[in-house]
Amino acid sequence: MxxxxxxxxxxxxxxxxxxxxxxxxxxxxxxxxxxxxxxxxxxxxxxxxxxxxxxxxxxxxxxxxxxxxxxxxxxxxxAPPRTAGPAALEPLRARRVAAIGQDVAHAAGTLRLTYVIFGERAELGVVGLLDESAFNHGPPSLRVKDDTGTEVQAEFAGGWSGRQLHGTFYPMRRTLSPTTRWLEVEGQRLELRDEDAHHEVRLEPLRESDPALRHLWRQITPDEWSHRPAPLETVIDTLVASGALVVDHPELDTIRRVHTALDGNGGGKRGLPEPWRSLRRGHGHPRGGDGPRGVVVVGAVTPVFDECAVAVDVLESSEDGWSLIVRVTPSAAVKSHFGGDPLRSHLVWWAADDRRHTYVAHTGNWDGSETEGSGVIQFEAPLDAKASYVDLMPTGHTHRAVIRVPLVWR
Incomplete structure (x- = not known):
């Protein structure tokens, strides 16, 4: 041989x-x-x-x-060689996150400030409806002042569809006081609502499995940007050629059926194993989305696991999908469009609610250095409006973190 x-x-x-x-x-x-x-x-x-x-x-x-x-x-x-093991990684610290939930009149239209995160630079989440005249002048900016008298100009990062604006405002040059009790935005005073955290965080070891099969199951989750699974037959052929997998392994039939269901080329979810059968899917619903609208202040941090740590600051939901504002150390643990090592075992982002639905996400806008990254984790399927909590499950190679978040909307 x-x-x-x-x-x-x-x-x-x-x-x-x-x-x-x-x-x-x-x-x-x-x-x-x-x-x-x-x-x-x-x-x-x-x-x-x-x-x-x-x-x-x-x-x-x-x-x-x-x-x-x-x-x-x-x-x-x-990518830079990975020298930091679990003992060398510093756990992430929780940041102050406050809910706002108030409208602000702006020359560009009506803006609804949803939350503010205080860190090295403040982040103000916003949705809004732009006036028609605003399209010719680019994205709006905000004048923001805190209770110490610090005033900053905050610039918009995000996008809009039609007249609907959705994104974040970041102060330029200076930042805001992390202890401020209120913000003044465009001359209008907004009270900040700090809330006690009710989330739970734990780590769970993953089930021991054959390395080749474990890799196959990880690869059929949707790709970061095409939202399609990896080329499964190429992966199978490679594993068989290496001798790590037998060509007639009984689990391959199930893996192929799950791949077909996720690929959108036919194959329903009936008869698939969990979590695939209960995977909630988005895009193209004839009646539009049915998710709740609102924000949940999370402020959760995980211990170090699989050479990374995760912090979830905010959960934001709309009718058509939902997202998380997160930080991860190191940034390379997240597979993002503009960085990260493609050969590394990246985090896979799962979630499950108390209505027996499962969700899978991809990385949205991301900004990172060698030590820490931050950005958006996007779930394309809407949350079940009747769910009372959701378990967020960033999953590594041997463990996953489980962050249980009560869905109390603001």
């Missing part, structure tokens, strides 16, 4: 995908296929991450020479 050459296998997968790309002027998905194979080989210990990264970098250069578009993912293959 020949010895499996993991590096050669990866090179063959990458070259075959490059040759089969349908149009050199448009990306043919080859970077996704090659990265999926590399990630599988690294996960089972068949190939060092450094070697896999070098192969993918060579292949990306070849794709560029042949006129292919190169996905942003490959601009960050050589």
């Amino acid at each position: 020949s010895v499996f050459d993991a590096e050669l296998h990866l090179r063959l997968v990458a070259e075959r995908a490059l040759l089969e790309a349908p149009d050199p002027r448009h990306g043919g998905g080859e970077e996704t296929v090659a990265t999926a194979a590399a990630r599988a080989l690294v996960a089972i210990g068949a190939l060092a991450a450094e070697t896999a990264g070098e192969v993918l970098e060579e292949y990306t250069f070849a794709a560029t020479l042949r006129g292919h578009e190169v996905h942003e993912l490959f601009h960050h293959l050589h």
Whole structure:
């Protein structure tokens, strides 16, 4: 029996995908296929991450020479080496988060301030309805003052659909006092409501499983940006070729059926194992979304697990979906569009409510350094309006954190 050459296998997968790309002027998905194979080989210990990264970098250069578009993912293959183990990581500290829930009259329209987070720079969450004339002048800014007399100009980061504005205002140059009792926004005084935290946080070990199967189950969660699962057959072929998985393993049929259901190409959820059968899906509901509108101040931090730690500051919900404002250390633990090591085992974001629904999320806007990142975790399916709590479950390689958040809307 020949010895499996993991590096050669990866090179063959990458070259075959490059040759089969349908149009050199448009990306043919080859970077996704090659990265999926590399990630599988690294996960089972068949190939060092450094070697896999070098192969993918060579292949990306070849794709560029042949006129292919190169996905942003490959601009960050050589992430800094991970030297910080669990003992070296500092747990995150809770930040002050206050609910606001008041409307502010602005020249650009009516803005509703929903929350404020105090940290190195204050963050003011906002939704609003813009006047038609505002579209010609770019996003609005806010004049904000605290009870110490500090006044700042806060600039908008986010987006709008139609006339609806949704995002965050960040003060420029100076920040606001973290102990202020109120804010004055555009000359209107807004009282801050600090609330006692009622969340619960615990860590749970994941069930022991075969490394190849564990990797397969992690890969069929939707991709960060396409919202589609990884190229499953490429991953299976790689694991079978390496000898880590037998081609007729009985669990493969279930894995394939779950993949088909998530891929949107047919295959219902009936008969699937949990949590897939109760996975709540968004997009395209004929009657629109049915989720609750509101904000929950969370302010939860987890202990260190799987070489990372998580803080959840705010949960924000609308009819069509919901999101979390989070911080993670290190930032590389989150798979984001503009950074992070694609070969690392990233956090997978799950949630479950008391109505027997399961939710899965992806990373939204993200800003990070080597030590800490912050941004949005987006759940595309709406929350069940009748749910009384939701368990947030950022999941690593061996453990998951469970943050139980009562859904008391503001």
